[in-house]
Amino acid sequence: MTMKVKRPTWADTSPAMQDYYDHYWGLPVHDERFLFEMLSLELFQAGLTWATIWKRRLAFEEAFSDFLIEKVAAFSPDDVDRLLANKRIIRNRRKIAATINNAQVIYKMQRAGQDFDDYIWSFVDHHPQRLILKPGEPLAPWTMSSKKMATQMKKDGFKFMGPTIVYSFMTAVGLVNARL
Template identity: 45%
Template structure:
């Protein structure tokens, strides 16, 4: 049996392999899923992605399935409950940012019809397929992630620096940054 060739970051950790094979770089057009990834990428700031992945189910439960309508209504009592939840990343700035971002997310949906329409317009609604041979070639930011970051900040979003936004773009398939010899890169992802 031939072993599948993957991006090196997936390593041999099952949770990473599953995320790499089934999610990362695959286009997401569901607003709740986009909201989830925006919040999780912000939660990752300063941490390893595996930390977030291991806590993902606890996050989903704690944040009402990442329903932006519900998260936008969180008050101080709910924030205190989240900060006491050992299953998630308990950083007050990040938790507060999730609530702030939910409110801004709803405003984007109201203005553009969906967050999907808004965010995917930056790449003309088509994934950018890069052609990296090695992981070291992949940038941490791009001019597009710089622009999205700037625009989101103007709209009131928090924890949306260019590096976080580029990771969000990779995670949601707005860009395909699988290396060229990875089996996922070889697939036609639409």
């Protein structure tokens, strides 16, 4: 007998969103490359739907050198031009520049001996924060925790990190556990 996975309404809108919820969303992530990928995809989502971004995930991975932090940190103006010409991804100069900048910030952290994983998880004292939603209750667009995290990330040099993007990232990588 197969057990039916309990999902929020948004996760039942397509097979891709079902797969995303079942295998990614809200599960604690400690892989620095994947944390960077999700941070980048979340900033590309701004003003768009997650389904729009997720269906382009492979194109983003290809365009951004599999989100290898050191490689993206070394992207040049020619790489920016290449990305702006890539019709398979979201071609927004500010988002592309922010992704490269954020890779540079993370790479600088790593070279100074600080793990990006430790940095990210320090915002929740290294333990997922549990959020219980009532059936059909939507996630808040941001929280005081995401506002605090976004403010610190900006101070540390990250770009395009508002409280809404940060909260979406927090729930995506399991810093906040809102799974049903």
